[in-house]
Amino acid sequence: MSEVYEARRARLRERCAAVGxxxxxxxxxxxxxxxxxxxxxxxxxxxxSEEDVLVCPAPPDRRPVGSSPDPAxxxxxxxxxxxxxxxxxxxxxxxxxESLALExxxxxxxxxxxxxxxxxxxxPYDLGAAVEQLRVVKDEEEISCLRIGAEIADQxxxxxxxxxxxxxxxxxxxxxxxxxxxxxxxxGPAFATSVATGPHAGLRGHRPTDRRVEDGDFLSVCxxxxxxxxxxxxxxxxxxxxxxAGWQVELYDLxxxxxRAGRESLVPGVACRDVDRAARQVMGxxxxxxxxxPLTGHGVGLEIDEDPQLTPAAMGKxxxxxxxxxxxxxxxxxxxxxxxxxxxxxxxxxxxxxxxLTITTKELLAL
Amino acid sequence: MSEVYEARRARLRERCAAVGxxxxxxxxxxxxxxxxxxxxxxxxxxxxSEEDVLVCPAPPDRRPVGSSPDPAxxxxxxxxxxxxxxxxxxxxxxxxxESLALExxxxxxxxxxxxxxxxxxxxPYDLGAAVEQLRVVKDEEEISCLRIGAEIADQxxxxxxxxxxxxxxxxxxxxxxxxxxxxxxxxGPAFATSVATGPHAGLRGHRPTDRRVEDGDFLSVCxxxxxxxxxxxxxxxxxxxxxxAGWQVELYDLxxxxxRAGRESLVPGVACRDVDRAARQVMGxxxxxxxxxPLTGHGVGLEIDEDPQLTPAAMGKxxxxxxxxxxxxxxxxxxxxxxxxxxxxxxxxxxxxxxxLTITTKELLAL
Numbered sequence: 080m081s082e083v084y085e086a087r088r089a090r091l092r093e094r095c096a097a098v099g100x101x102x103x104x105x106x107x108x109x110x111x112x113x114x115x116x117x118x119x120x121x122x123x124x125x126x127x128s129e130e131d132v133l134v135c136p137a138p139p140d141r142r143p144v145g146s147s148p149d150p151a152x153x154x155x156x157x158x159x160x161x162x163x164x165x166x167x168x169x170x171x172x173x174x175x176x177e178s179l180a181l182e183x184x185x186x187x188x189x190x191x192x193x194x195x196x197x198x199x200x201x202x203p204y205d206l207g208a209a210v211e212q213l214r215v216v217k218d219e220e221e222i223s224c225l226r227i228g229a230e231i232a233d234q235x236x237x238x239x240x241x242x243x244x245x246x247x248x249x250x251x252x253x254x255x256x257x258x259x260x261x262x263x264x265x266x267g268p269a270f271a272t273s274v275a276t277g278p279h280a281g282l283r284g285h286r287p288t289d290r291r292v293e294d295g296d297f298l299s300v301c302x303x304x305x306x307x308x309x310x311x312x313x314x315x316x317x318x319x320x321x322x323x324a325g326w327q328v329e330l331y332d333l334x335x336x337x338x339r340a341g342r343e344s345l346v347p348g349v350a351c352r353d354v355d356r357a358a359r360q361v362m363g364x365x366x367x368x369x370x371x372x373p374l375t376g377h378g379v380g381l382e383i384d385e386d387p388q389l390t391p392a393a394m395g396k397x398x399x400x401x402x403x404x405x406x407x408x409x410x411x412x413x414x415x416x417x418x419x420x421x422x423x424x425x426x427x428x429x430x431x432x433x434x435x436l437t438i439t440t441k442e443l444l445a446l
Numbered sequence: 447m448s449e450v451y452e453a454r455r456a457r458l459r460e461r462c463a464a465v466g467x468x469x470x471x472x473x474x475x476x477x478x479x480x481x482x483x484x485x486x487x488x489x490x491x492x493x494x495s496e497e498d499v500l501v502c503p504a505p506p507d508r509r510p511v512g513s514s515p516d517p518a519x520x521x522x523x524x525x526x527x528x529x530x531x532x533x534x535x536x537x538x539x540x541x542x543x544e545s546l547a548l549e550x551x552x553x554x555x556x557x558x559x560x561x562x563x564x565x566x567x568x569x570p571y572d573l574g575a576a577v578e579q580l581r582v583v584k585d586e587e588e589i590s591c592l593r594i595g596a597e598i599a600d601q602x603x604x605x606x607x608x609x610x611x612x613x614x615x616x617x618x619x620x621x622x623x624x625x626x627x628x629x630x631x632x633x634g635p636a637f638a639t640s641v642a643t644g645p646h647a648g649l650r651g652h653r654p655t656d657r658r659v660e661d662g663d664f665l666s667v668c669x670x671x672x673x674x675x676x677x678x679x680x681x682x683x684x685x686x687x688x689x690x691a692g693w694q695v696e697l698y699d700l701x702x703x704x705x706r707a708g709r710e711s712l713v714p715g716v717a718c719r720d721v722d723r724a725a726r727q728v729m730g731x732x733x734x735x736x737x738x739x740p741l742t743g744h745g746v747g748l749e750i751d752e753d754p755q756l757t758p759a760a761m762g763k764x765x766x767x768x769x770x771x772x773x774x775x776x777x778x779x780x781x782x783x784x785x786x787x788x789x790x791x792x793x794x795x796x797x798x799x800x801x802x803l804t805i806t807t808k809e810l811l812a813l
Contacts, residue, residue, distance in 0.1 A: 137740075160740070183555035188548075189572075191555045205556075254625045261617050373504075373527070 083220070084116045084149040088126050090213055095126070095180055100204045102127040103180035104167045104194075109381040110182070110210035112308060116149040123163040125170055132170060134163040165193045172198040180206035208386070215378060215386055216400050221309060222424055222434075225379065225402055228269065228306035229422055229436035232313045235259035236300065236439050244446055245294060245319060249274040249287035252300070260304045269303030269310030270383045280316060281408050281416020283372050294320045297327060297415040298446070299408075303383065303422075310383040312404050313437035314420025318445045326414075331443045334409055334417040337361035338441070341375055341389075341405040345425050345433040351393035358407040359391065367409050376404045379422055401425045402436070450587070451483045451516040455493050457580055462493070462547055467571045469494040470547035471534045471561075476748040477549070477577035479675060483516040490530040492537055499537060501530040532560045539565040547573035575753070582745060582753055583767050588676060589791055589801075592746065592769055595636065595673035596789055596803035599680045602626035603667065603806050611813055612661060612686060616641040616654035619667070627671045636670030636677030637750045647683060648775050648783020650739050661687045664694060664782040665813070666775075670750065670789075677750040679771050680804035681787025685812045693781075698810045701776055701784040704728035705808070708742055708756075708772040712792050712800040718760035725774040726758070734776050743771045746789055768792045769803070 091114065095103050103126045105111050111118035111133070114126065121136040132153040137160065148154060157166055164186065171179050181194065183205040195203065217225070235256050244252070253272040260268055275285035280297035292298060301314035316334075318327055341358035358375040362368070376389035379402050387395055389403065397403065403425065408418030419441055424434040458481065462470050470493045472478055478485035478500075481493065488503040499520040504527065515521060524533055531553065538546050548561065550572040562570065584592070602623050611619070620639040627635055642652035647664035659665060668681035683701075685694055708725035725742040729735070743756035746769050754762055756770065764770065770792065775785030786808055791801040 181555075183559070186555050188550035188553055188555055188558045192550070250628050251625070254621070254628065258618070258621045258625075261621065 081116075081149050081151045083218070084114060085151060087114050087213060088131055091126050091210060092128070094209050094213075095206075098180075098204065100178040100180045100202075102171050102174075102176045102178075103206050103209075104164055104171070104182075105206070105210055106164050106182050107185040107210070110214070112381055113210060113214055115152055117147055119148075121163055123167045125167040127171060127174060127176060129174065132167065134167045134170070136161070136163055162190060162193060164190055165197055168194040168198045168201070172201055176201060178202035178204055180204040180209075182206050182210075184208065211386055214380055216398050217380060217402060217424075218400070221380065222400065222402065224307045224309035225311045225422065225424075226436050228265065228304040228309055228311040229313065229438075231260055231263040231265045231304035231306060232269075232302055232311065233437060233439045234263045235302065235304070236313065236315065239300070240317070240444065240446060244292045244298065246291055248289045248291050249276055249279070249285075250289060252292070253287040256300070256302050260302065263304075265304035265306055266308075267305050269305045269312065273299070273301040273314075275299040275415075276319075278413055278415050281410035281418050283406070283408060283418065292319055295324070296320075297417065299416075299418050301418070301420055308381050309379075310381070311379055311402070311422040311436060312383060312406070312420055313422065313439060314406055314418050315439060315441070316417040316419060316443075318443060320445060323443060323445055328443065330409060330411070331417050333362065333365050333367075334407055334419055335441060335443075337375075337407040338405055338419040338421070341407060342421065342423060342433060342435075345397065345403070345405070345423055347397065347399040347425055347427050349397050349425075351387045351389050351395050351397060352391055354397065354403075354405070355389040355391055355393065358405065362407060362409055370410070372408060375407045378403050397425045399425055399427055448483075448516050448518045450585070451481060452518060454481050454580060455498055458493050458577060459495070461576050461580075462573075465547075465571065467545040467547045467569075469538050469541075469543045469545075470573050470576075471531055471538070471549075472573070472577055473531050473549050474552040474577070477581070479748055480577060480581055482519055484514055486515075488530055490534045492534040494538060494541060494543060496541065499534065501534045501537070503528070503530055529557060529560060531557055532564055535561040535565045535568070539568055543568060545569035545571055547571040547576075549573050549577075551575065578753055581747055583765050584747060584769060584791075585767070588747065589767065589769065591674045591676035592678045592789065592791075593803050595632065595671040595676055595678040596680065596805075598627055598630040598632045598671035598673060599636075599669055599678065600804060600806045601630045602671070603669065603680065603682065606667070607684070607811065607813060611659045611665065613658055615656045615658050616643055616646070616652075617656060619659070620654040623667070623669050627669065630671075632671035632673055633675075634672050636672045636679065640666070640668040640681075642666040642782075643686075645780055645782050648777035648785050650773070650775060650785065659686055662691070663687075664784065666783075666785050668785070668787055675748050676746075677748070678746055678769070678789040678803060679750060679773070679787055680789065680806060681773055681785050682806060682808070683784040683786060683810075685810060687812060690810060690812055695810065697776060697778075698784050700729065700732050700734070701774055701786055702808060702810075704742075704774040705772055705786040705788070708774060709788065709790060709800060709802075712764065712770070712772070712790055714764065714766040714792055714794050716764050718754045718756050718762050718764060719758055721764065721770075721772070722756040722758055722760065725772065729774060729776055737777070739775060742774045745770050764792045766792055766794055
C-alpha cells in the first residue's frame with residue numbers, strides 16, 4: 080500500500096513544482112489521510128522537496144492515534160501542546176524551503192498568522208483544492224471500499240424493512256439503522272442517518288424528530304456506511320400501508336424517472352451540469368421546476384460530500400472511476416415527498432456502463 | 447427570552463466599542479447561537495452599531511433551519527449560493543461601518559480574503575475569543591438546561607447498569623447508551639459516547655471498538671446529553687464480575703480521592719490551575735505523575751469543550767455559575783485504568799458550595 084500514498088504525494092509535488100513552490104503543508108483531515116494513509120486528529124503533512132513528514136499532536140492521555148500512517152513516511156510527534164501546522168512550517172523553514180503552499184480554504188486566519196510568524200521569510204502560496212482534485216478519480220482499491228460500504232448499507236436497510244415500522248419514531252428508526260450498519264462491519268455511519276416520515280418525507284438531510292410513522296405516510300430514509308474511511312450513500316422512499324394513494328404512485332414514478340435519467344447519463348466525459356439537467360428536466364416538465372433542491376448529486380469518497388457537484392451551474396466533466404450520487408427528489412410542503420438516491424461509479428460503456436453500488440430495489444414498496 | 451439575547455449582544459457591542467470597532471461579524475456556530483438564539487447551519491451574525499442582522503444561507507431544499515432565532519433580530523436569507531459571512535460584511539459596508547471585527551480563530555483564510563474583497567475599505571480587527579469569554583459564566587436558564595441534560599445522562603447510564611454487560615462490544619454499549627439518551631429526551635449525544643473495556647478502560651476519549659466486555663474487566667463509560675443546545679458530561683468506571691481485584695480497588699480509590707480533591711477545590715475565585723493541581727497532586731503522590739492526561743477538567747455549555755481549561759498552565763480563575771467537569775484518570779498501559787468524571791457548577795459556599803449535576807453514584811460497583 081505504501082507505494083499508493085507515495086505516488087499520490089509525488090503527484091502533489093509535481094503540482095507544487097508546476098506553480099513554483101517547493102513544499103506544501105496539508106491540513107484538511109481527509110486530504111492528510113489520502114496522502115499519508117492515516118490522519119491522527121489534528122495532524123498536518125509536510126510534502127517537501129526532500130522528505131515528507133507527518134506531524135502529529137502530542138497524544139493526549141496516550142490515546143491511540145487511529146489507523147497507522149504510511150510506514151515509508153517520516154513522522155514527528157509534538158512533545159507538548161502546539162499546532163502541527165505551525166510545527167510543519169517550522170520544519171520546512173529549517174530545510175531552507177523558500178515558498179510554502181497552505182490550504183487557505185481550511186486554515187483559519189489565526190493559524191495562518193502563526194505559520195507566518197514562525198516562517199516569516201517563506202513565501203506563502205494558496206494550495207487551493209489541489210488535493211481535493213487529486214481525490215476525484217478513485218483507484219480500484221478505493222472503489223472496493225465504497226462497494227463494501229454500499230453492501231453494508233443495503234443490508235442494514237433490508238433488515239429494517241422486515242421489521243414493524245408503524246408507531247416508531249424517526250429518531251428510533253435512525254438509531255436502529257446506525258446500529259445495524261455497525262453490526263454489519265461499518266466503522267460508523269457515513270453521515271447522520273436521515274429518516275423522514277409523512278410531511279417530512281422527501282426533504283434532503285432531514286434530521287430525525289419524534290414524529291411516529293403512520294399508516295399512509297411516505298417514509299424516506301437516507302443512510303450510508305463508513306468503511307476504511309470511505310463513505311457512500313443510499314436513499315429510498317417507501318409507502319406505509321397496504322396500498323399507496325394515487326398521488327403517491329404518481330410522484331414516485333416521476334422521481335424514479337428523473338433518477339433513472341440521471342443515472343443513464345453517467346458516461347465518461349459527460350458534463351456535470353448535463354447529468355443534473357437530465358434529472359431536473361424530468362421533474363421540471365411535470366411542473367416541479369420550482370423548489371427543487373440545488374443539486375441532484377455529488378461525489379463521494381473519504382468525505383460524504385466531495386467534488387464534483389451535480390448542479391445547474393457546475394463546470395467540468397465526469398471521468399471514468401468517479402463515484403457520484405444521483406439523488407433527485409420532490410417535496411410537497413405539508414404532504415411530504417419522494418427522494419431516491421444511489422451511489423454509482425462512472426464506467427465506460429465497454430465495461431458495462433455506470434456501476435451501481437447501492438442495489439436495494441427501487442420499486443415502490445408498500446410496507 | 448428575546449431580552450436575554452439582546453443583552454448578550456449589547457455586551458458584545460460594548461466590547462467592540464471599547465477597542466474602537468463599530469461592528470462585528472460572528473461566525474462560529476456556538477457563538478451565533480449564544481447571541482441570536484439559533485444558528486441555522488452556516489449562518490453569520492452582524493452585530494452592528496445600529497441593527498443586528500442574522501444572515502442565513504439559502505435554505506437547500508426548503509429544509510427547516512432548526513430552532514428559531516430571536517424574533518427581535520433582523521434576518522436576511524441569501525437568495526442563492528453565497529457565504530453569509532461575506533454577505534454580512536457587505537451589509538456592514540453598506541452601512542458605512544469603518545472597522546469590522548471578525549473571528550479569526552474560526553474564519554478560514556479563503557473566507558477572510560473574500561470578506562476583504564467585498565469591503566476593502568473596512569479596517570479588519572480580530573474579535574478573538576470575545577464571545578467565548580462572554581459564554582463562560584452561565585445564567586440560571588443555561589444551568590437549568592445543563593441540569594436536565596445531566597439527569598438524562600444519569601438515567602441512560604443507570605438503565606445500562608441494570609442490563610447484562612459481559613459479552614457485549616464497546617460499540618454496542620455505546621449505541622445503546624445513545625439510544626437511551628434520546629429515549630429520555632436528549633436532542634442527541636453531547637459528544638461521541640465512549641465505552642472502554644479491559645486494557646482500554648481509563649483512556650480519555652477512547653473510541654469504542656469491537657472488544658467485548660469480559661469478566662474481571664474495568665469498564666469506563668463517558669457520555670452526555672445535548673438538551674436545548676447545552677452539553678454536559680458524566681464518566682464512571684466499573685468492575686465486571688463479583689469481586690474487584692486488589693489492584694483495581696486501590697487504583698479506583700486513588701482516582702476517586704483525586705476527583706474528590708478537584709471537586710472540593712471548586713470555590714468562586716479559585717485559580718483554574720489550582721483545581722487541576724488539587725486532583726493531580728493526589729495521583730502524583732501515589733507515583734502516577736508521569737503519563738497523566740494534560741487536563742483534569744474543562745468548561746461545558748453550548749459546546750462540550752469550552753473555556754476554562756483546568757490544566758497545570760491555565761491562567762484565570764473560576765467565577766460562580768461556571769460549569770466545569772472534574773475528570774481525572776489513570777491508565778496503566780496493557781491493564782486498563784480508571785476515570786471518574788462529573789459536571790459541577792461553581793457556587794459560593796453560602797449557597798451550599800459546588801452544585802453536582804451528575805449524581806450517579808461514585809462507589810465502585812461490581813457488575
